[in-house]
Amino acid sequence: ALATIPLFEKLPLIFVRLHAGFGDSFPLFLGIQVAVSFLVMFPSTLLFGMTFPLVVRLFTQSLYRVGSGVGTIYAVNTVGAIAGAFAGGFVFLPQFGIQMSIVIGAFINLTVGYILIVADPHPGRVRRSVLGSVAAAALVFLAVRLPAWDPRILTSGVTVYASRYKSLPTDSLRLEEMRQDEVLYYREGLTATVSVHRLHRDYLYLKTNGKTDGSYGDSLTMLLTGYIPMFLKPDAKDIAIIGLGTGMTVRAVGAFPVQSIKVLEIEPAMAEAAAFFNGKIGGILKDPRLDIVFSDGRNYMLATPQLYDLIISEPSNPWIAGIASLFTQDFYAVAKGKLKPGGIFAQWIHVYSMSPDDFRMVLRTFAEAFPHLSVWNMQESDFLLIGSTSPVSFDYPRARETFAANQTIRWDFQSLGFTDPYALQGFYRMSRKELSAFAEGADLNTDDNVRLEFSAPRSLGKPTSELNRGLMQSHWIAPSWEPFKHQVSQAQHHYLIAQSFYANGAYERALGESSRAIGLDAKNADYYLLQSRILATMDRSDDAFVAAQRALDLRPTANHTEILTLCENFYTRHAAVIYKRIIESGSKELLPYTGLADIALHGGDITQAGQWLDRAAKINSQDPKVLFTRGKLENAKGNASDAIALFEDTRKSGEDSASLFSALGEAYSKTRQWEKAASAYEMALKRHRKNIAWRLAWARALHHAGKYREAEEKYRELLAINPDFTDAWRGLKALRKRY
Template identity: 30%
Template structure:
């Protein structure tokens, strides 16, 4: 066969497209396997290890076979074709594995945990071994075919490896940005298989030509300066070094990815861009090495320098991840409105961030292959052995990193371990370098070792508040807070909340923060998944609405723990069993430590069974049946979350329900386009014959409830359940004070949902619309579109679901329901206007909603809060009389709300109506006796009116409730000064300063107290501090001058 340049170019081009297909396969196969095995850390590790083991075995056997063939190109072509055939059959093979996994599944219990890990690995290996082994065999087969001179082996390996990686780079980019989003998984596999068949046919056509000797005997001696592996001892050392290098490479890939998603987000695009940037660097590094390796003599020295450089560059990257969390805030703020621009910037940024370490990693494989292969007769076996060592090392690195190191020492220190491996390999290689003199070794190696130790020892820990800041989602918030203030981004981020908890488990990075309003936030990878106030109502409704609709639920499953609030709501009902699936152990720890008060100690309930694992896998493999399944996935734009909103997932839920069971799905429409949400509704309706849609938060949170039987809203049953005294406070807290409040949250049932989603295509495991579409709307306002679209359907088909047996209830519903639904429409319009900052229109619609249905708890509360906000704005502008009028209206809306009386008292106080203010503060204390602000303000009123003793008593009462209340100590100081108790006044001012060091007025008054008692030095010091804190504070300069003059006279 004439191996002219044209033939070489054709085969190399085909190998480029083989790399393209391999990445496309890898992405689609991992997705398909994840749907059965789950997406837990153990499942992902099992998949990675199976792929690497297959590659290793295939590379080793393929290399050995290649050395015995006269025409290895034909076998290479057949391997490409076989991979294509196998790829078409693989989805069916994955489905066939489910019964085996189900046999070993023990509902996530500890007794079967190890068995399940082994079963996952066995299934992955059985399903993926053949195609991955064939992929592993391709490289040594082609290497054997092309190799003609040992002196040019480095160039050959570098080109083959680099071109294949370039194809993989293109595969990663196109599959993540275009192919899978537009074609889906199945058609993407068909495309890759088709390309494989073309490669197979083309290669077989070339190989059928009249063959020449495939490898020419080399005239030069085998033991060239590059052939360092002349002895078996050296050969084993090279294989060991290759394995360690492969392990460190996988550790870098995992830890860098974990760190970067904290910055750019956990979208599928982020993972695709990260992989693309890394593969591009590897490819360029290999191609660059191909031009240099054969021209160098001491390859051991070059390997040592490469490894030392890699370790050093990796070390220098570690602090960059913390800095990038702040540096990217302006980027997300400026380019968040353009998805294409943001993705382009992210790709460029990731490419340059990963460029140097990837270049060095890419150069190592061809370099070590050149070192290892000793003769042309064993090129295939040598390359296969190198691939085996690299793949097995990568498998060990994946296991160690994902299941041991990150859990034991965290992401940052795991990076340090990988850097240490590279530095150890590099320094060890320098010891063996034949061209490096002893003198140079004795200087360079200890120096490099010492520098490395110093760097390791002085490496500061990441500021966890910064790395968990979530710039990709909160960047615009931080940028807006920075306008007009002198604080930098670091100070702004740290001032927003206190970090209470931070833990990196194998799955995700979990943090808990508390803001200045004492609200708790449970975050994963920097994104809030649960807020103790903002999300509490929705998470409780996820349990209450289906529980009220179901006649008698006994066994309940909740997918996703979060803050545990949904569990707490479900436990209010007389159920027998409650299973909760949570994939992250760190979420469980955070919930148990910080959210017990929020969720009502839900984790202590004996009926609860926590299962750490993938919820979808549980539904796939368990034989348990449930009366109610509640699924509360995180935002759909997060990679993997859309798996819980597909038609196939809904089918799994239906299969695991009892005959009259209900399935409740939380659909978050915030940052989700209308077409995508319709596709979820359509998929849900295709599985469940009877469905209904309910509103938790207008335009933001909706619940899809489905049943295999006709779902009826039994008004009498709901009325009976809501009459339970143990439930009433809980239901009232979420706006369900009466049955009509529940009915008012109804949006549409089966018929309405079918018309609403008409024209949309169903969301499936294959098309994955949400995973690729939702991130495009992450920075866009989509709430208004959902409000407008759903308002048109609100309550339109209530008659088809409502069941009323008594004439009295029927009459009541006939009179009240039309008004209730009309009120909800106005309420939704109000939310839309307020979202667009159209305050007058929003207030008008909200008032209309309240007048139509003044008993609706949700509308009443929202209208009350709007009035309080309007009054606050008036007070801020000094319009206290107008504020008082608005607050009087607010009190009529909610007579039992203490905030209205408190704010009205403040309005009266600032307008000089002290007696009226006193009455309002007393009213607050009737509603809430332990309100420290009411006592504080009542004390201020008494102080203003000259009732010193009463003022002292009220301030003491405030301090009994809240001892660190600086204003109460300050007011006590004033009261004591006015009653000539100077020593006590000094003590109280000191307490005020203790709790609020920048309290300028307290320093000023303390100075006066010191001056009164003749303590001139202390008085001068306090005046100076007051002047420093507030240079515009009246009278402080004059009093300071007086005191300083007295001190001068005394000296």
């Protein structure tokens, strides 16, 4: 067992190599999993099996007592197996983790083995005791010296993200990908390994068994999974949520005046992990209305007599073992029975890594359970199914009142890019009629056939999002203005729907809606700002610049934050125009000045860059943007030492961008501080892994620092990425290494 400990950390890379070498077929995928598991389990299992006859031999001294001896040993072995399974699952694993549990188990076996050796009455006991003591001491020393597993590697999720790792040509690049984040929380729980990771300075994500189950980037889906059903049922008082995750859905529900929120979470470690997302969920985990029950959601629903106004099922993906039972016709029947009259059931489902047949199966199964339903498309590949026993409608006047009176909801909607709850209409896709047409002829997923449990894993890793969305689109309903024409203008209708389409990733549809809004009201600056943002995202920089110009024409002295953010996507000549217009309006924003200084530096005009920075410094000389740009100016002048001081001050102020670290690397290289230069380039590449120029600079810095083996590895990585990279070949040649 101790000998397998170093192997565990290598299993993800072994899996990726085997997966890359033997293909993507599902039988091979399962075969590789079995082979990798066999690699670490078989030696220990074989040796465990050998202990029973050995113990029988030790304790059975007479043929006349074979039966009683074997029976006694078998009974003790059975009791030990039961006690060991209980202690391992409920004591050692939760308290000490897998690695330390293996070590503890090995120590227990060593102790028992030593006792057996000492107790053996056969001749030569002293010699065996000495040999046993030496062996035990050696193994104890080995166990103490074993390094702890790297949780970043163990949570890399290679079975789920195999295609990502296979695209990298070397193991060193794969390890770099696995180690790019910081692990804030890691817990090997009773049912799953839960971890929280931070990428760069402020991007958090939650993993379950290595698979990302929630992140800041998923805020739209997780918040709308709570907000959409709550705006459809604003008088809901008692709510049940299956799956805690990051807690964002709970926050959305808790923003309303509900009386109780029952969260059914099977893994206790998830509550500890969710606390790391307080920046997004506020104090909802301490809300007295919240009750987290650590239990299986399905079994709890079967057993509880309580009825709910709203039940939200937000489990993990159906291809995770056991999850498909939350998508069966039988479970939906149970959930429907736990709804109060007029209650709603909401089900999250995705279209990535899911075949059209499986997705249609989920929709048809859901439709069989609920007479009234609707389908909503949140983030690009995430859908929400709403089912009820009575008709449900969106009460916009009431929603608008709730929105105006509730600051939490306004904050969340603003973070998602919405200015009004009417934007929720833009996520509506299907009624029962359209869903039935799309899912016609699909199989049913029941407790008896559990089709989804066995078919869903076959699509793991397959790019099915666009396929599923393409098949659905002919059935989608365009959001209608007619039911709301007395509450919202037609121009506002198109503008707010454009906001939701943009958040959803449907950029062409968003652009169309924004154009219709402008066609109806060409004097609203907000419409042009949204259109500029859409066009910039679509890489139509020239058109985005025109729209931004029009917004400035209509509102020259308003808050320019959004336009300045857009300037980062413009060509420098267009950005310069916007910057100068904002400065001429009398704005005290720093970005126009630092932006113009950057543009001047890019053009080689050091004098003009200095002039713009001097004007910026009069506003705030210690702002990170000013310090950083001043550092780049000093570096361009050849004052690398002064540049380093400014860059380090920028870093201390909280800035941690890739461009800052690359500039630091360049300045440290100029001053021949090679180790610091290598460290800076490494940090830059963590933020922008595909930048070849920085990777080459990193290799050269390592070379100059005398770290030849590491430098060789980086040069070989560059040649693996691009076999025609002559500079990398020359680097290897300078190290006197062959390619």
